Structures are given as structure tokens and as C-alpha cells.
Amino acid sequence: MTEFIHHIPALIIVIPLLWGFATPLIGRLSKKGMYAWVVTALAITEALTIAQIYLVLTQGTQVYVMGGATYNTTIPPDSGGIPVRIILTVDAFSAFMAFTAATVTLAGGIYSITSEEGTSGESMYYTLLLLMLSGMLGMVMTGDLFNFFVFLEINSLASAGLIAYRVGKGISVEAAFKYAIISSVGALIYLFGVGILYGEYDALNLAMVASRMQFTGLDKVVMALFTVALAMKAGSVPLHYWVPDAYGKAPGAISAILVTASQASLYALFRVCFSLFGLGSNTLTTGWFLISLGLLSMFVGVTMALIQTDIKRLMAYHAISQTGYMLLGVGVGLATLGTAAFSQYGLQAMEGGIFHIINHAMYKGLLFLTAGAVIYRLGTSDLNKMGGLAHNMKYTTVFFMIGALSIAGIPPFNGFASKLMIYESTYLFNPILSIIAIVVSVLTLASFVKVFHSAFMGPKLYDVKEVPKAMLVGMAILTSLIILFGLFPNIAIQYLVGPAAKALANQAAYISSVMGGA
Amino acid sequence: MVGALNTYVTPSGFWNPILWLIAFLISLLLAYIIWSRGEKSYKKETEQVKPFFAGNVIESKERAHVRAHNIYWGFVEALRPYYMALKRIHTGDVNDYVAWFIGVTSFMLIIYFLWGVKP
Amino acid sequence: MVETEKKVMARKLGRLVRAVWIFNWFNSCGCTELLPVVSSRYDMERFGLIIVDNPKHADCLIITGYQTIKSIKRVVRIYNQMPDPKVVMALGSCPITGGMYWDSYNTIKRLSDYIPVHMYVPGCPPRPEAVFQAVGLLVEHVRKLKEEVSRK
């Protein structure tokens, strides 16, 4: 049994990959069998990620060498000090992100059993879904720069295919086309940076390159290429234009999972800024880069969302503005890295930013699922054609209210817990930051009140029934986590977010976990 | 004395969600006590339940529902110039997206070359 | 009236009288004399009477002046939209008998054909004191009702 535990990191990536490609076979046998097959795959991955978090908390960073003699010989004896193979380094931050991605995909998978029923090519849908999940988990857990590019490509292509799943008279295909172009441009620029690093330090492992980094002129080029390419993939403002198109046109559950896909790129941006360049680079500049991205994303995202009339585009703009909160939180942590201020409020700012990642994944996933439910029943996503759904879609209305209240940061829910941490730590760095953050959270509330009114309130215009059970189960999973994190933020901080923040901030530990030869 | 419960502490503040929820439920009970003393009955299905529209009748249910596009007129009107500029930037053309990407990359290149690394 | 219903009505009216919220339907000459009732000269707020802006909040509907055929439809609808224990006060001679428009083709002659009117305040236009006398009569009526109920 102990042998199996060491292989968990690899299993987490491989299970969705293999089970995804086996789905069309099962699908040919029986529809019900395929649903069971997919849900068990997602459930097993979810359980493994939880086990992984437990392992990382108890035994520290998990290192797994793909194809090595034993699971943790990172530097083979005859390689002269260079970790040759692909190494999965799973520290607390990666385990945290893997858990987030697996939970939202589980909820989305259960949700799409009924929401995608009867559509043509359903088994391909589930294959791409599991492929996308393995791409995300790979991006989050790999310690190898090039391997990250490979998983980034898997994830981008799978989600481009899924966005175009419902052709929707060609509009979704156009959105998927834009998403594919932007992802490939970003990924190739990232690959170009990896090429430069490989040329300079003839190593691809992130920890290895970080330990050998001398910050030459070329490294500054790489810094620029990495940070901006990953910022685009994460969807921050000056480069956010693809987000409303991609999320707005994807089918119900996919836009919820796309949120965690762009959060995986956000993870990569933080990993690059903290672990690859770390204290060698001028953390004030990279910190201010993240903070200014955050401020722009917050304000422009929410002001654009206020005037949208399409329910999914409005929520897409909110995904951008909430990503701004994470960038702000972690950016303040990065800007104060290494100084005395870091221990005073920098670490808590990072904790707020990272806690906001999982909170955002939960309530944004829930909101996209409720939007999918409304579209599933009404067929249109235009807010002007909706009205009075609360009369007979009771559960969806309650789920939507919980999601809207938590995204707006209203006290008892989880959005408030992470935003409170961000407000009360970033203002010490610069008071303007948290003033803008508070104003943006009220504007978020305003736009969701608008959706709440035009879609759910008003006289009974359509006699629609409640959405089928599986969709409600999908939403219930995310709602229970929202309420859990809302009422017990201490537990989330102590077990999930605190170790993740410390692991991210501690570059030396990351390098020693790989180079030190566990 | 009340701090015995595990309060969620931030660098310059604190917040206890469960305590608030208990207090909220109790004050909800207090409000319900006052509320329940009032009159419950009303004449169903009469003219009484029609929405007040200055004495006129709203022809159909569609017209009674205010649609989404004319919401927050006040706010959008006050920030009119800002919103005009914002709408112009969001062109929806992939070439502009990539152009923005190249622009921001070159800008960040200059920033990193100037202050990218600690001297 | 059954015994308990009278007691309930006494309690309701007893409370209503001390804080009458008025929805005014001033739409003709009848109301010109009534502005001092609201302003500082006669100040009706002394007795807890204030003007509210929609019938759903109001207890007392004051209708002044003649009602045309078109406007009476609105009046009936507004009367129905007011929540119970409500009172209607017709001011001026026009709603009582049609006033000087008694023979015109488009006004209605008697308001009480359309909605139950509780108090008539004659005068064209009626004096502000007449309005207070009407409210006084309402208070008097309620006091008598209470005594009768408490005696039983």
C-alpha cells in the first residue's frame, strides 16, 4: 500500500487521461455506463487530490520522477548533477490548485450528464472534458518547464474543442477559434522563453533553472515573455478580450471548468514569479506588475460587466474582475517578498489572494452552472428575454442568490472571508488598493442584482419546470463548499491556504526539494 | 470573553462568521415576533393585488417587467465618456487581441530591462 | 355585526385614527382651499395626518372636485388597491351632488354610486376647518364604537 501512495501524483494525471480515451468505447456499449464511467473517473481524481493534500501536509513536498529508477531519485548518478527526467513537484500550492480544479470539474461533470443529454457526439464531449482535466492537473503539478507547455497545449486544445461543442450558428465556433489562436500564441511565446532558458542553462527543470539563474539580459527577455504570456492565458485586463467570447459561448458546465483552466495559468504566473525568478529578480517590479494587472482587471472587468445584456458574457467579465483580486493579493505579497513587511502583512495578503482562488472557482462555477440551467430551460442567454423564473425554478434561484451574494463579498459567505483578508492587508502597502477593491466589490454586487432582477424576478412570463436532478446535484456540491468556507474560514486557512502561501513564498524550499535529492 | 470562539484574524481586523449567524438568527426571531403580531389576511384575486401603476392597468405581464438594458441609467450616464472609450477598445477582432499582447510584451520588456533585476 | 368582529373593527379604527395616512386625489378646484391644511397655517400633521404617495400605504382617500368619466375608472381602481380599514372622504359639493357641473355631459354626479363614501365635506371649495371637523367626526365615531364595545 505504501508503494501506491508514492505514485499518487502520476496517477492523478494519468487516470483522467486514460479514462477519457476509453469513454467512446464505453459510450458505444451503453449511455448509462458512460455516465457512471465518467463520474467514477472524476470522483477517483477528486479523492486522490484530497489524499495528495493530506500527504503534502504531513510529509512535505511530494516529488515524483517520471520513469526514474525509484520514485524520488531526481538526479540520476551518471547525469552529472542535472535532473534529466520529467519531475512532478507537488508542493502545498500545487496540491491546493489540483484540489480546486478536480472539485469544479467533478461538479461540472455531474452537471453535464443531463445538460448535454441527447446532443450529438456526447462521448467526445466527455473525452475532451477528462482530457481538459488532466491538462489542468498536469499544468498545476509539473515541475518541468517544457512539460508545462505540453499540458498547456493539451488543456487549450481540449477546451477550444469544448467551447465549439454547441455550434450555435457558428458563433461558438468563432469564439473557439479566437480562444485557440490566443492560447497557441501565448503557448508558443512561452515555449520561446523555455527555449532561451534551455539554451542558457541547458536544463528544463524549473528548480534546476532557478538554482542556476544569473539574471543576464536574456533572462530579462524571458521574464517579460513568461509573465505576459501567462497573464494573457490567465485573462487579466490588457489581454482579457478573449475571455468574454470564450466563456460566453461555451456550453453550461464548460465555462465553469474554463475558469479553473485560466486559474491554472494564474498558478503558472505565480510559480514563475516566485519560484523561477524569486528574490533574484527585483520583486518590487514584478510585484507592481501583478498589482497593476490586478487593479486594471478589477475595475475594467466590472465596469464592462455592468452594461452587458448577455448573462454569460456578464459572468465572464466578472471572472476577469475576480482574477484581479487574486493578482492584487499575491502581487502585494510578491512586492514585499524578502522585506520585513512581508511577515507583517505580505504573507496574509498572499493568503487572501490564494484563498480567493478557491473561493472564486467555487462561486464562479456555481454561477456559470445556474446560468447554464437558465439557458437549458429558456434556450436564450439574452437577459432582455428572461423574466420571472423564480416562480417555478426555486432551487436554481436559491443557488444563484448564494453565488451572487458570495461573489459580491456579503458577510456570511466565502467571498467575504477572502476579500476581508485582501482588504485588510493590501491597504498597509498602499491605501488606494483596497479602496478600489471595495468599490469593485459593490459594482459586482450591482451587476448581479441586475441579473437577479431581469432573469429571476418579475411576473411569471414562462411556465418552465425546475432543471433535472443531476444539474441540481452539481450545483449543490459547489454551494456546500461555498457555505463551508464561508462559515469556517479558519479551517480553510489552516489546512489549505496557509501551507500553500508559505510553500509559494519559499523559493529555497522548492529548489531544495528537487535539487537536494529527497 | 466572547473571543473564546475561533475568530478569523487578519493583519488589522477580525471576523467571526458563526457568531454573526447566531446573532442574525436571533434578531430574525425578534423581527418575526414583531411581524407576527400584525394582520395576515388580504383579499386575494381582487383588484388589490394588481401592481400600483397610478391607477392605470398594465396591459400584459410582459409590459410589467422592466428589462435589463435600461438598468442603472444613472450610473452609466454619469460615466458616459469612460464607457464610450471602453466600448471602442473592445473590438472583438482577434488581430487586435494579439496586437495588444505584443504591445504589452514590448512595454514589459522595457520595464524589465530598466528595473527588472536587483542591481 | 357579530360581537367579535365589532371589537376587532373598534381596535383597528382606534389605531387608525391616531395616524391617518392620506392619499389625496386633488384634481380640480376643490383642493385650492386645502393647501393651508397641509402647510403651517392649519398643519394637519398635528393630528398625525400625513400625505403618502401611493394608495397601498394610505388609509384615507380624499377625493376633491368633480370626477370625469375617464378619471372615475382610475378612482375606483385606486380605491380597490387600498388595504382595509380604509376611509373615503369626498370634499367639495361636486362629488356630493355634481356641484355646478350638475348638468355637464362628461362628469359623474354622485361619487357614492361608484365607491362607498364615508364622509362628505360640503363647500365649493370647502374650508380647511371643515376637513378637521370631518376628521373629528371620525374620531368621535370611533370613540362611540369603543365605548359600545367595552360596555358589552
Place this chain on the structure above:
Amino acid sequence: MMYVLLALYIIAAPFIVGALGILYGMVLKGIDRKLTARMQGRVGPPLRQPFYDVLKLLEKECIIPENAVKWLFNAAPLIALAASITTLLYLPIGPFPPLFSGNGDLIVILYLLEVPCLAILAGGFAAGSPYSTVGSQREMVLMISCEFPLAAAIIALAWKYSSIYPGLKAFSLTTFVNNPIWNNVGVLGFIGVGILLIVMLALSTSGLGRLPFDIAEAGTEISGGMLVEYTGRNLGILYINDAVRVVVFATLINAMFFPYKLSPLIANYVALPLAASLTIDFLFYLFKVFLIAFVTVTLMRVAFPRYRVDDVVKFYWGIAGLATLAALILIVMDTFFGW
């Protein structure tokens, strides 16, 4: 044993604070109507008028409109009143520290001030009538515009406290009460905090939805705005909620800007037992709350006509917003250069 005591304390706290908020709020409303009348040369209603109003409202029929979403329509006033009462738990009542001190700070209060407005707004939308929808939208615009100066004022003061007392929790109200802001600011800081005080007074007028900024329940324009469809006991609860919110806003401003006590002054003349000094401080607190409520509600109601909707946004994001940013800069200069 300790937990039983704690449980009793937690259960009793909302009732104590609720009683104070409701009773004193209604008394303040009565005084406010009396003073407004007197300022307009009228005699004005008796002081007990708000109690009569509520008793009458509880007797009237409680109509639920046909388009309304029934459960939300009835729940909204209750949630609003409950949230207003819980806000009082985090505010210092006169000499006594907040009942839940150490469990909620200024940012929590900032959001708890929003929850009642949000509940009434949701109720207005749930009513499904055009007037109430337009009213609720305007209330949302009012909330957006108030947020910027309110957040800026709170952050500026908290930033000031964090730079003077790094050890203390800058957002907790006990820090505000124990060391009043006026004593530890230089000249520039004094002007800055003065500006913040004026902006906070304007904000409390719009937070309560009173005349210059009552675009949400504009009587003449949209005849009752959000509250159009509410009748009977629902309207009674909203009436009480409005009264409680006057006490909440006045206590917040009192705690932030005037946390002074009267008993130390009297103590050096005549020896005061503890009970006497507490009652004096409590009465002084009630008087301060009345003064603040008089300035923010009565004076503004008598002096100003109603703003247009977009002018409200321009005022709060333009004039008041720039004023708070200027105050922030003054406070920052005061801290760094110590003028």
C-alpha cells in the same frame, strides 16, 4: 459553565441591542418629525407619533402582489431589520465596548450597512411592479455611489491608525474609541479628518435614504419607489428598520469621530461612583447620537431638494470622492512629514 454563560450572553445580546435600537430609533424619528415641523413653522406631531404609525401599520392588511415572488417578498423586511440589529452588536454603545468586540471590525460593519439595503432592494425587485423595480435600481445606484467615499474614509482612518499604532488592530472600533483620531493628527491631518467627517455625514444621509438623496423612495417621482407594493405589517417592519438604521449610522459616526466621555470632566470636580459616571456617559452618548441624527437627517431634509439620479453619482464619485482622496493625501503627508 463558561459555555453556558457565553451562550446566554450571545442569546441576550441581540435582544438588548435590538430593544435599544428600536426604541431609541423611534424616539429619534419622533423628535426629527417634530423639529422638521417646527423649522417649517408648523406645530408638528406628538413625539409618540412613530409608535402610533407602527401600531396602525400592524393593523392594516398585508397585501402580496400577484407578480411577486411570495417567499422573498415577505422575507426581505425581516432580513433587513435583523441585519440592522446585528450591525449594532459591533458598534460601541456609549461607554460600553461593542457587545461582540473582537469579532467584527469596521469592514464587517461597512458590509453589514449594505445588507439591509440589499434585502429591501431584493424585496422591491421581488414585488414585480414597474415602480418598485425602478426604485430598487435607483437604490443600487445610490449604494454604488456611496461606496467609494465610504471605503476611502474608512481606509484613510484605518491607515492613519496603522501608522501610529502598528501593534493595534487598525480596523477594530476599540482602537478608534480608545485613542480618538483628533488627538493624534497634526495640522494637515486635522483638516483631512475634518473633510472625512463632513463626507461621512453626507454619506449617512444617503445611507438612510433621506431627502437630498432619497432617489430610491422618491415620493413624487416614483410614488414610494422600492416600498410601493409593501403594505401593512411588512411596511411596519421597514418603518422600524429605518428607525434602527438612524441609530446605527449615528453610533458609527460617533464611534469614529466623537468617542469622548463626559464623566472624566465631571469626575475632577465631584467624586462619581461608577454607576453614576456610566449613566452620565450613556446619556451623553444618547445626546451625541441625537445631535448627529439631527444634522444628517433633519437639517438636510429641510434644507435640500432631491438630487437627480446621475447627479447623485457625480456628487459622490466626483466631489465627495475627490474630497476623501484629498483627505487621504493630507493624512499621508501628516504622517510622513509630521506637520
